Amino acid sequence: MRPYILAETNWKALKGAEFELAVLPWGATEAHNYHLPYATDVIEADYLAAESAKKAWEKGAKVIVLPTIPFGVNTGQSDIFLDINLNPSTQLAILSDVIEVLNRQGINKLLIFNSHGGNDFKSIVRELGLKYPDMFICVTNWFQSMDRSSYFDNPGDHADEMETSLLLYLKPELVLPNEEWGKGSEKKNKIAAFSEGWAWAERKWSQVSEDTGIGNPEFATKEKGENFFNAVTDKMGDLFLEISEADRQNLYE
Numbered sequence: 001m002r003p004y005i006l007a008e009t010n011w012k013a014l015k016g017a018e019f020e021l022a023v024l025p026w027g028a029t030e031a032h033n034y035h036l037p038y039a040t041d042v043i044e045a046d047y048l049a050a051e052s053a054k055k056a057w058e059k060g061a062k063v064i065v066l067p068t069i070p071f072g073v074n075t076g077q078s079d080i081f082l083d084i085n086l087n088p089s090t091q092l093a094i095l096s097d098v099i100e101v102l103n104r105q106g107i108n109k110l111l112i113f114n115s116h117g118g119n120d121f122k123s124i125v126r127e128l129g130l131k132y133p134d135m136f137i138c139v140t141n142w143f144q145s146m147d148r149s150s151y152f153d154n155p156g157d158h159a160d161e162m163e164t165s166l167l168l169y170l171k172p173e174l175v176l177p178n179e180e181w182g183k184g185s186e187k188k189n190k191i192a193a194f195s196e197g198w199a200w201a202e203r204k205w206s207q208v209s210e211d212t213g214i215g216n217p218e219f220a221t222k223e224k225g226e227n228f229f230n231a232v233t234d235k236m237g238d239l240f241l242e243i244s245e246a247d248r249q250n251l252y253e
């Protein structure tokens with residue numbers, strides 16, 4: 001029973017406990033190429049947030065990890081079977097309710113630990129920050145925390161070498177054998193600005209990828225997954241500790 005995981009701890013331990021920082025992992029339930037489980041983003045969020053919190057806790061951080069929200073924004077995947085979409089406005093409502101509890105009970109820092117590319121919390125954080133001036137609300141995308149090119153051969157952004165490696169390390173029993181892995185090739189928008197990144201439109205997922213993956217998982221290994229997991233959780237553990245110890249009123253120098 002880990003004292004920094006809300007789902008595992010109990011009223012006996014929590015009565016009178018004090019925390020500085022709540023971490024809310026946020027995933028998605030969606031197809032991940034042919035071979036990875038629909039809960040891939042949830043599994044990654046669970047394990048990465050828990051291990052990061054462990055590392056921070058052992059250095060004295062007063063951190064509590066809330067249960068992972070299992071659904072994310074999948075508006076671009078509406079025709080992919082059982083991808084469960086949560087609209088951004090629903091995310092605003094959920095966060096608003098969670099923050100109301102934290103704010104009332106004096107846990108004034110919240111880090112949203114995002115595990116899914118379609119979740120975009122910035123505008124929500126702005127809006128709720130205005131509504132709850134005593135709260136420090138922030139967000140991190142763990143998948144952007146490291147330079148992936150030093151860990152993986154093929155770049156990608158969905159069910160790619162990175163995600164396949166992580167799942168081979170965390171939940172190998174849920175990964176299909178590699179003869180089942182799709183290539184994860186992506187069709188680019190004919191209008192160059194969108195692939196160059198200076199204009200944005202949501203990708204119609206079923207039209208850009210045949211197997212729902214983006215990024216070739218071919219060279220994924222458990223060892224790469226383990227190295228990356230350790231690197232991300234070292235870095236995130238430091239971030240949890242820093243936020244936990246930070247003075248909300250005195251953040252700038």
Ligand SMILES: [Zn+2]
Binds near residue numbers: 040116158
């Ligand atoms: Zn994913």
